[in-house]
Amino acid sequence: xxxxxxxxxxxxxxxxxxxxxxxxxxxxxxxxxxxxxxxxxxxxxxxxxxxxxxxxxxxxxxxxxxxxxxx
Numbered sequence: 215x216x217x218x219x220x221x222x223x224x225x226x227x228x229x230x231x232x233x234x235x236x237x238x239x240x241x242x243x244x245x246x247x248x249x250x251x252x253x254x255x256x257x258x259x260x261x262x263x264x265x266x267x268x269x270x271x272x273x274x275x276x277x278x279x280x281x282x283x284x285x
Contacts, residue, residue, distance in 0.1 A: 219277045232280045239271040239282040 220228065246266040253261045272282045 220279050235275050242266045242268045
């Protein structure tokens with residue numbers, strides 16, 4: 215299933231979607247990190263990372279043959 219969306223869109227549109235998904239992934243990671251820090255500061259239970267959808271964004275990127283955060 216990985217790379218299965220590469221052929222669906224023209225390259226320019228694919229690049230746009232990949233950049234948008236990478237931005238989404240970064241925002242979700244940042245939100246998780248903030249929530250995790252607040253949890254630590256308040257001595258609250260650990261934050262459930264799956265609630266932030268980080269893996270879903272990464273999975274979609276893989277379907278376009280991309281990585282969450284480009285090197």
